[in-house]
Amino acid sequence: MSRRSIFIILLIAFNIAIDQLSKFWVRANVDPNSISEIFGQKFILTNVENPGAFLGMGSDLNPTLKVILLLILPIIVLGIVVYHIFKEKYMDRLSLVGFCCIIGGGFANIYDRLMYGQVTDFWRIDLGGIFKTGIFNLADMSVTTGMILLVSAAIIYRKKDKA
DSSP: HHHHHHHHHHHHHHHHHHHHHHHHHHHHHHHHHEEEEETEEEEEEEEEEESSSSSGGTTTSHHHHHHHIIIHHHHHHHHHHHHHHHOOTTHHHHHHHHHHHHHHHHHHHHHHHHHHHHHHHEEEETTSSSSSSBOOOHHHHHHHHHHHHHHHHHHHHHHHHHH
């Protein structure tokens, strides 16, 4: 196995592990629907079970559509992305890390849906009028970070190609 393949596997596994460890800790130590203020009301720790996707979207879908849209389709898409990153040997490092974060975060939330029927969310940020989030978890952060890295790579390498 190549160093690149090992890097990919380890980065995806790290994203899944850190997410699952954080959710395990939250389930064991934070009462459901409780609110613990960290740094005042700016950072909130809670324990919410989300039966839907991002910010609860899709939580009111019928069970068949939920399985299709929240399990089967994401597994297919993530499988295609995994195939792509192993096959595309000349992908830039920033894009590769971005894709690994997205894959790890995506599979971590899929694991929750398979094991618990819902995803544990626990973190909320409210910086007043500047920035406010819904309740999320580390898998969501991995996916978001991955998307930011992919957009950054596209901008950086587009500028290099034009130069």
